[in-house]
Amino acid sequence: MKRAHVHPEAEAEADAAFEWHWVRSESAALGFDAELRAAFGTLVKFPQICAPYLRGTRRVMLNRYPYFVVFRELPREIQIVAAAHARRRPGYPAKRL
Numbered sequence: 001m002k003r004a005h006v007h008p009e010a011e012a013e014a015d016a017a018f019e020w021h022w023v024r025s026e027s028a029a030l031g032f033d034a035e036l037r038a039a040f041g042t043l044v045k046f047p048q049i050c051a052p053y054l055r056g057t058r059r060v061m062l063n064r065y066p067y068f069v070v071f072r073e074l075p076r077e078i079q080i081v082a083a084a085h086a087r088r089r090p091g092y093p094a095k096r097l
Contacts, residue, residue: 003077003078004043004044004079005077005080007080009082010083011083021065032062032065035062035064035065039068040069043071043078047078054070057070061086067086068083068086069083070082070084
């Protein structure tokens with residue numbers, strides 16, 4: 001299993017989404033965090049089952065929240081590029097590659 005490296009902007013996006021949910025509902029924020037962690041676990045263990053995305057990246061969707069995680073598999077690590085909202089600025093994570 002490869003080690004995951006999270007891009008600083010992806011980490012900031014995940015933190016901002018968590019905070020947004022926390023202000024509205026603590027349970028929603030905790031649910032978001034749990035789903036995000038599950039997505040990270042999936043992409044680290046089984047990167048090839050995730051859907052192809054832009055410029056050689058892949059993505060894994062969260063189930064109950066309109067977010068997805070964009071990543072690419074490198075020879076020695078999984079590089080997490082974005083924790084993106086599914087309905088905003090499509091394609092922007094490609095600028096981080």
